Each structure stands twice: as C-alpha cells, then as structure tokens.
Amino acid sequence: MKISLSWLKRHVDFSWSASELAERLTLRGFESEVATDFSTLDHVVVGQVISCQKHPDADKLSLCKVSDGSTEFDVICGAPNVATNQKIVFAKVGAILPGNFKIGKAKIRGIESHGMICSERELGISEEHEGILVLDDKAKVGTSIEKVLGPLFNAIEVEITPDKGFALSHRGIAREIAAMTNQSLKIPFSLQKPKQNTSLEKISIDLDSKGGCTRYIGAVMNDVKVGPSPDWLKNYLKSVGQKSINNLVDISNFILLEIGQPTHIFDFSKFKKRTVAVQWAKEKEKYHALDEETYELSQNHLVITDSKETVALAGIIGGYDSAVTDMTTEVLIESAYFDPIIIRKGSKKLGLLSEASRRFERGIDPNSSMEALLIIIQLIEEIAGGKLSSQITDSCAVNLESKKLYLSEINLNSVIGQITPKKEITSLLKQLDFNPKETKDGWECLIPTYRHDIDQEADLVEEVLRSIGYENIQSDFTYQTTLVNTKDDEYSISKLKNHLSSLGFSQCYNNSLQDISEVNAFGINPIEVLNPTSERMNTLRTTLHQGLLKNLDYNFKNGNADVQFYEYGTIFSKEGEGLSGINQQSSFSSLVHGNWQDNNVHFKSIPLSFYYLKGVLENINVHFMSTKLKFITNKHPYLDSYQDIVDSKGDSIASIGTVKSSFLRKLDIAHKHPVHLMDINLQTFDQYSNYAVKFQEIAPYPKVIRDLNFKLSSSVIIGDVVKVMQSTNQSILIDVKPVDIFKKSKQDSDQDVLFKLTFQSDKKTLEDNDVNPIINDVIKIISSKFKGILRDK
C-alpha cells in the first residue's frame, strides 16, 4: 500500500525522510521501501515556460524556452498541454529521474533539447503521462523541486501482512509512528455528532439474520452537487497514486485511506424504496456492478438491497444502477461492518478483490463506522454543498467493547529469553494503546477493537517484542538438548548419489508436474492437479524416466550427446480413493546415452551401453551391498533387453533396459545411440547399505592364472560356459572370466573366446599337478557340453 508522508503528518508529527521512515517501519514489522522521494532528485527545479512554439519539423512537438530563474534553455516538449508562462517541473541536463532515467542533451528532429519538462509519471508520482505537471503559479522559479513537491508527494510503499488489517490506512501507520515516538495521535477533524432531528426522515435498516452484517449506519443528504474535488483532496489522492474522479467518490476513497473504513455513497433517488435491507443474494442472481461487469451471485453472497432490488454487493463493490453520476443530488451514505469470512468467501468466489473487500476480510474497526460517516457528512457539506436530510440510522449488533487479555510477566520474559524491567513493558503496552493495568504478575490489557489480530497472550508477546526491537534481543548461543542420534533416513541414498557422481554421472532435478498426454505414455493411473498453472504441468510424474529422457533431448539438441544422468525424487500414482489411495514413493533412476569419455591420444572412447550400466550396478553392489546378483530377463512396455536384478531371496535390487526406438520416436526424443535406463530399488538398497563389513583372511599363497582359448559356436551363451567351468572345481578354481572374444566377421558362426582361470589355495602353493587335472576336466566338459574346441593350448 502506498503511504504518503504528508498524509501521515495529518495524524502524527515526525521529521524522518522517506527512507528513514521506510527503514523504521520495516524493523517494526511493516516491510517498506521508498516510492517517491524528491529529496534524492538533483538538478530538478521549478521552471517557467518563457515561450512556446511549434517544432518546425514535428507537429506534435513544441520548442520551448524554459527559465530556471537565471538561465534560459531550449527544451523540446511533446505534451499537448504545455503553454507559455506555466510554472513547470524542469529536469536539467544531469538529472536522474526515478527508474534511473538520466537526462542528457538530446537532438530531437534536428534541434537540441537541454533538459525535460516532466509529467507526473516521470517523477514517480502517478501513472499520469498525458501531459506535463503544471505547478501552482505561486511556485518560485529556480526553487529545488523537493521544496515544492516533496511536502505533497513523498511516499513509501508498505507491505501489510494479512494479520495487520488495522494498518491499511494512514491513521493505522501513523499509530505505529506514534508508538515509536511516544506521542498521541493528532485529531485532524473536529467532529460534532449532529443533533438527531426527529422531524427528519428515518431510514429503516434491516441487518441480515446470520451475522453477515453486524453494523450498518446510513444517512441521507440532499442538494448535493457532484463536481471536481478541491486541490487538497486531489493532491492527497495523487500522493498515493489515485486518480480523482469526482468530489463524492473522492471523499469516500479519502476516508478509506485515512482511517481504513470502507464506505459507499449511493444515488438514493435510484432506490425503489427508501429503505436498506442487508440480505443474502438469490442463487444465480445477476448483478451489474460499478465496474460495468455482470456477476452471477450465489446464496452465500451478502447484498445490500432497497428491500426489492440489489443495490450493492456488500463490502465488495457497489451496483452500477445505484452509482453516483453527475446528475446525482440525493445520496445515501453507507458505513458498515461486514463479517470477514463472508466477505472473503464472496470475493474469492467471484475472483473480485477491491480495496473495500481487502479491508473487510481482514476485519475493520467497528468503532470507526460512525466516525467515518460523520466525517463524510461534514466533507460533503463543505465541498459538495449537501445537507443532511435524514436522521442517522445506526443498526448495530456488534460488540463495541474492548476485549480483556492478560499478559504474564514470567511468560513474556521466558518466551523472549531476556528480562525487561516491568515499567518499560508497561510503557510499551501504553504506547500500543493496550491500556495496561499492572498486576502482581503481569498486566491486564484492553485490546482496542481495531486489533483483530490479538486474541491470545502470544500475540501480546509479539507486540512487546517488536516494540523492544528484534535487534535489541541478545542472541543466546547456549542450548540444552537431550543427546540423540541425529539420524537421517536418506543417509545411504546420499552415499549412493555421491558414488554415482564420482563415477561420472550428473544429478538432475526435474519438475514433478508434467503434461498428462506425456505422462500417460509412461505409466498408469497418474494423478492430475485440479487447478494447474498450465496444461503443460497438470499431472504428477509416475516415473523419473520421463524427465531424464527430456534432459537427454535438451542436451542432445544443445551439443551434449554423451550423457550420464541420474535423479532421485518422488513419483506418484493413484491406487484408490482419497489421500490414502495415493501412492507417493521415492525413486532412483539413471540414464546413459552416447560414449563413455571422448576419443583421445591415450585410448578410444567406448559406448555407454547396457554393459556399462550393468558394470555400474555391479560396482554399486561391491561398494554398498555385497550380495549375489541374479539377472532375470523380463518384458517391459517401453524397454528392450529388460533385466530384473534380484538378490538370492528374490528381492528386487534394480532393473536395466534399453528404451525401444519406437518409443523414442513417439516421444520425439533426440538421440543417436541406444538409450539405456537403470532403476535402483531404494528399499533393498537401504537395507543392504547398512551391512557390516566382515574381514576375510588374506590367502598367503600365490594365485596361478591360466588362459584357455576355445572355439565356440556363436550361439553359445558365454555366461553358461563360465558357469560350467566354475562348477568343475569348487575348492581352488576361484574365478573364471571371459577376457577376449574374436570373430572374423559379425556373421561368423564361430567365435574364439579367451577365458582367464584363476586358481588359489588357502593351504599351500599350487603346483602344476594341482592345476592341470582341473584344466583337463574343463577342456573335456566344454568340448562335450558346448562342442568347444581348445585352440593352441
């Protein structure tokens, strides 16, 4: 909310600049920044237009001579309202206007311009940019603009948190300043409640039956002349960036920003009956509002009626038909208190927010309703020539008494963590208008009716604390705590992440929200979002594969075809009704594509293949799980060569597969090589990763290594051959590995496979006669089972 310094000064005295004020309010819980501060504008002065002619080469431009009191400058001006003798705001060469707009010498259509005549927008006062700002004729030429405009238009922007509705007005902010500086508020209006003249008409006001409106004050004035507002009123509104509309609307807006009470002024002649009834709207009632839009109301909308027709949507926006026009002479003034929740529901339902609804939904001061009405009557008399022509009807069902609330001294000091002398607290509470009465253990406070945010002791603690100032609380670096294991259920997973990253994988973070049409390609029963930000993000991911494939596509298109990615994150699917039917679980997937390392002078790159992922999994197994892996070939909707990897108990450990090329084409994923995916089952991983390492005795006798080269049919599965070799001896043949495969051509029906057999005993150094019989057994069995022929023994 924009707050004007001059407006604040109606209510409280202070000498701070805009930036000092913003800083102090920020430290009191009202985050503020400078909106307009003329004291920071150098080289901007009151100027006078000495002469003004058409630019020879441009119809819409004027060529002016502008005086700063001592020198005359040639200035080009594009505003239609510029004229000789005007006092204007002159930004000289070297000035820097708001928004870091630097004024320099400029050639415009062949003529040099030395400075600029400013509009309100260029000065940061308002959005007005149609013409230049013309100053009062009394302004002295050459005076710095700070002296002329500063007192009127210096302003700050204050962010009011949702609990502090009481601060949504100049008086609200002024109260804070008064509390900070230990003064009382000034009273800008001397109000006298008009004597009730019972001979005047009495407007009947019916409140609704459900507490939607608990106070409604109404009064009628006639002989009102609608017209422009006086300058003082226009300037106040301008100082907070509001446009002047006419005297009646401006008065209502002024009161809202002055004390925070929204009011409404109706053209009373438009009422079918001279009465007010607050009611609930009819279902699907059409309502034509002041903003010229038509809204469909529901039974939960509170409306103001003349007992026949709706004239306003209560607390949100007035009706079009009952609005004040230039022809209006008789008005009904409304000053009311509406229930916060009802106003909020009503405004949310229509998506219609107004300055009034914003205040009502936060709770206004029910005690300010009469005050607002009286000020309006007084102002209309003064500036619109109206006369009160009815009694003032006050239908009131709201409690206007202050609430009592107790603050205990022990609780206060212990929550803050430091002792503040009781007297000091008492005076802080006084400054906050809580009327504290000291008791033996604390304070009996009376909470003003505008403080809807205070309903428990903790709220008073905060008030005291922010008055002391958070910066004045001594930090306490001691802490008492029971020593417990600082456990982290994801500890083993972070080890896995670090491990993969050091193997060359990059960790990805993908959006959980994806496009339903894409999600459907991957999984079943996805969960959709009721209110997505966009259609491209309307469904929760069912797998991490989707994001990783997108990452491949993106990087491939950006010149990085070789990728090794993994992601850890939550995936979602719907398995039943309601929250309990939602399956949300952590998942871990990785993707590889392209080559492992680049070709270089030392070695050739190798493809990131199925075997690479298999090797990574085996590596993970050795590092973290140390179990026996079993590979089972299975089917998968979009993966080929799909392998489920389980442990000896059959528990799933991981799965590896190659994305079907038809699937990649369907999703339009850019790629050049096969794309491989691996998932790791986190539950099993977590169980295994806590395994205790058991030391194994190191065998003191050397290994004996023998190579055997077999010619085998290409159809032979080498893994089967290895298994058979291993089965020939369980005691000293400790390892069998294929180390080379040779084929003359891809189509060759034979292959030469070189096997490395490792022998070792834990009892003795092995001799040839220990190893040779086993070698002979191996040769025999391979020849009989696989028709393998031993080459060059």
Added chain:
Amino acid sequence: MSIDKTIKDIQTSFNKEFSTIASASALEEIRVKFLGRKGLVNDLFEMFNQLPNAEKPKYGKSINILKTDITQAIEDKQASFQENTVTSSIDLSLPGIQLKRGSIHPLEAITSEIKSIFQSIGFSIAYGPEIDDEYHNFEALNVPKHHPARDMQDTYYIDPETVLRTHTSNVQIHLMEEQEPPLRHICVGRVFRNEAVSYKSYCLFNQVEGLVVNETTSFAQMKGTIEYFITELFGADTKMRFRPSYFPFTEPSAEVDIWNDKLQQWMEIMGCGMVNPKVFNNVGYPSNIKGYAFGMGIERIAMIKYGINDIRLFYQNDQRFLEQF
C-alpha cells in the same frame, strides 16, 4: 705400499673419476676399472689375501665397506641414467588421461551442507509426504480455510481436501503427532506453489525447515541458533538482521535478512518464529511447551551463494550448468 694407503687411494681416485661421469658408457668404464674381474677392488682383495692372518680382521671390514660403497654408487648412477632414458622418450606435453567428472546438483549440494550444519548441533533430519491433506498443510498450522493468510501460498489441489504441500511444515505436524517433546529436527523436501514459471519463480522449490520443541527455549535461543547457522553457511562476516513478520504458525514471527554487499541491499533469507501456542494445542502438546521454527528456500540460497540469476536453470538440467557444481 701399505694396504691402508691403497684403500684410501682407491677411494679418492674413485670419487674423483665418479664425479665427472656424464654418460652410461663412461660409467661402464669406471665400473670395469674398479669392480671388474681385473679391477682395482679385486686387486685389493688379492693383497688382502696375502696379509698375515692376524692383520686380516683389521682391514677386512674397510675393504668390504669400500666395495659396497663403490657398487652402490655405480648402481645408483646406472639407475638414474636409465630413468633419464625413459623420461626423455615421452612427450610430457600431451594431455593427461581425462576422466569426465559427474556432479551433484547444486540444490543437493546446498541441502547437504545445511543438513550437516544442523546435524552438528544435534538436529535430526525428517521427511514427509509431498501430497497431504489440508489439515496437515494448513488447519493444524493455524491457517484456517477462509483466512487471508491462505493468499500467502498459492496452492495446488488434487481434490478439495488434498493438496500438494506448500511447505514442509506438514512434516512438523506429523512429527509432533507421533512424538512427545523434546524435538530437534529439520525437515527437508520439495514443496509446491501454484505460480507462473519465470526467471524468479517456479511451480515448486526445495525447503528446509527446523523445529525445536522443549520447555525452556526462547526467542533469544532461536536467534542464536539461526545466527550460528547463517555464519556457518555464508561466512563469519555475514551481516544479518531479524525483523518482525507474520506467519500463522509462529507468534512472534520474524524474517531474517542478510546484507548483500554487491547489490547494497538486504536480502530475505529465511522466516522464523516461536511456535504459535495454537499449533501446540492442535497436536495436543501441554501448554507449558515452547518451541521455535524456521524455514528457508534452497533455490534462493543457492542463487545467492552461486550467483545464479534464473531459477529455471535448476530444473533444466543443462549439462553445461550441472557440470559447474
């Protein structure tokens, strides 16, 4: 000539000749001259053999030492000539064998750093569901259905009672429902906000929240803990300030800013406050219980720490971005 003198002479002449050796062949010549079958050392042994037995022990030791010294010196020199041959045959200017590095995502890196700072001062880590009911995300945290505070967090709904959590505070409620005080936890995870995607906002972000609950804690202790944390994360010189703010679940509430020297302005870094007694009441804790809570967005901290200016980069997974961390 006495054998004593001969030993010294051989030693001296070896030292002299050895010091001038520049090639393997020269070394070989010297080796033959001193250690060869007809070399000076062997001659010496012959002289030694002719000594009367009584004198042998006296010289035997020094002759042996001489032989070992010369042998050692020549072997060392030979080895050094060989090494030189090997080194000079490779092109040292070729690049090393480059192993492509992988990377930890910057958000993960910051999260881990934060976790370990808090673990070192006795906090446990807690996790919870990303989809939760409105009660755990809002009502239990003192954010009633029709309260303007709801506007502070734009919410994604799965159905009218189920939301994508807007903060990890739902984990705090689950923790308090399951455990009796004292508590000392941080909650880590992904949270969602229904906001248009731009360089400064995304539809989700990662959060770390803390919760300390016991009978004696205070605002001053909260300040101390947070100051400790911020100086651990951003450095001991970090200038910071606490200012009053509003969160429905804490009372009093504060916002913590750190000073950005480059931009010459304060930057909001986290929110905190004393747990609102209404929240304790909702989870059935006794009224003498006190606590504080705090929370921060990881993206924001990562952006400040690494100087990243577009939040979308975190979720684009561009290799050229990822490999910088």
